[in-house]
Amino acid sequence: MIAWAGALAVVVGGVGVGRVLTQPGRDRLRALGEWRRCLEQLEGEVVWRRRPVGEALKLAAGAHPELRRVAERLAQALARPGTDLREAAVAALTQDPRLSAEEARLLSAFLGQVGTVPSGQQAALWDGLRQEWRDLERRVKETETADGRLVQTLCTLAGCAVAIWML
Amino acid sequence: MEPWQYLPPALREAVTGLPAAVVEAIEEVRLRVGRPPVVYGAFGHRTLALPPMTAAELQALALGMAEHSWYAREDSLRQGFLTLPGGHRVGIAATAVVEAGRVVTVRDISGLNLRRSRALRGTAEPLVARWGLHVPCSVLVAAPPRGGKTTLIRDLARIWSDGGAVTVVVDERGELAGTVDGCPQFDLGAHTDVLDGWPKAEGILAAIRALGPEVVVVDELGEEQEARAVALAKRAGVAVVASLHLGHPQELEWSPGLARLWRRGLFDVLVRLDPTRGPDRIASVERFRRPGGAP
Structure with missing residues (x-):
């Protein structure tokens, strides 16, 4: 009986280890989704309401608690005279460790550019970002799903193997 | 700030x-x-x-x-x-x-x-005390650039508003009220609403339609359509306080639209400012008189 219980614990442990190992991938996907929703809100504020970037970021900070730290830090930096928006964006985006270097680079390049583009070209600019972000999210999802399944399966199988060996 | x-x-x-x-x-x-x-x-x-x-x-x-x-x-x-x-x-x-x-x-x-924009409280007091503008009427303030026009009309708005007149400030350039996040940074009186960022002509009409003002205040008239909006306000019984770039008295004649505003009696009072006169810059106050008639 004790052997069976131990074997079960080992299998559950294997599944748990798999979950832990694949957690960063899930976090990254969640962060990308959260950023997408945040960007959609920013797009509305900038393109349709013509709200300045700083104000739009403050509103986004209120609506997206997970990104509040980044958005508030960026909005505060923008309120200081002589701030370079792109540099401020790079510094602020380091506050979200879930983003990869590529994603942070894409966002900071976009934020550095958005304020200088005339209103008539804003919709096209945001369309481009939306498309790029969707592609990025899809790629990450495919990779993370495949890798995650593999790792999860391996961990579960390892747990089962150890359990069989124990029995 | x-x-x-x-x-x-x-x-x-x-x-x-x-x-x-x-x-x-x-x-x-x-x-x-x-x-x-x-x-x-x-x-x-x-x-x-x-x-x-x-x-x-x-x-x-x-x-x-x-x-x-x-x-x-x-x-x-x-x-x-x-x-x-x-x-x-x-x-x-x-x-x-x-x-x-x-x-x-x-x-x-x-x-x-x-x-720099500064609110100099009391600059319009002489208009009330010395020239008798106790009751809202249509006032055109003319002066060269940096002549104190905005400061004067802002203070006149405050005085009349604090006196109970429902006032709407149409602040196309954000200089009259200096609005930040919807809050005017200057004291415009107790009964004043601000239309921030509205083009002057549209703002005057929107104020008349929606806010029921006794006085509408606008800075720097210049376009023909703004003159038409002032005429509409006058017909609606709303007093208009406006400023106007005017380097020389003859310039009123050189600007046909604005000369027409004055000749048609859309303003009751024309105030000319002289920036070289020190704190009290009011150089002259002229009341409109209909040709051959009483003021």
Whole structure:
């Protein structure tokens, strides 16, 4: 009986280890989704309401608690005279460790550019970002799903193997 | 908040490091590419001991003053200025970007003129005390640039509003109220509503339709459609207080639309300001008289 219980614990442990190992991938996907929703809100504020970037970021900070730290830090930096928006964006985006270097680079390049583009070209600019972000999210999802399944399966199988060996 | 708070630290310290009497009297800070910054005021001008400004510095400064959002400030950029919180105006010398014969934005900024906005309480008191403008009526205030027009009409709005007149300030350029996040930064009186950022003609009509004012206040009339909106306000029984750039008395005749405004009796009183006269700048107050009739 004790052997069976131990074997079960080992299998559950294997599944748990798999979950832990694949957690960063899930976090990254969640962060990308959260950023997408945040960007959609920013797009509305900038393109349709013509709200300045700083104000739009403050509103986004209120609506997206997970990104509040980044958005508030960026909005505060923008309120200081002589701030370079792109540099401020790079510094602020380091506050979200879930983003990869590529994603942070894409966002900071976009934020550095958005304020200088005339209103008539804003919709096209945001369309481009939306498309790029969707592609990025899809790629990450495919990779993370495949890798995650593999790792999860391996961990579960390892747990089962150890359990069989124990029995 | 003074306009130099929006300057980078070295420049800001150079301005605020001037003797206190000079800082208090500063009216403008002018930044030109290839030249050191200069401050202007009642004392004349003073060149700051700083290196010449570069085009990149001016561009970055202007972008910062536009809250890193050119798209949000296009309407004022088209007219060559930005308004800072507190009603301070930044004039922009730059190359126009023209599409289909219309200025859409500017590029290659070569100069910035930060103009300080100050509320001088009591500047309109002489109009009430000495000239008897106790009851709201239509007033046209004419003066050359930097003549104190905005300050005077803002104070007149405050006096009449505190006296109970429902007043609407149509603040196209953000200088009359200096609105920040929806809150006027100047005291415009107890019964005043502000239409911030509205084009003057549309703002006057919107005020009449929606806010039921006794007095509408607008800065710097100039366009024919604005004159038409003033005429509509007059017909609706609303007093209009407006200002007008006027370097010379004859200029009223040179500007046909505005001369018509005055001759048609759309304003009851014409106030001319003379900036060389010191604190009380009121040079003359003329009441409209219908030809051959009583005032």
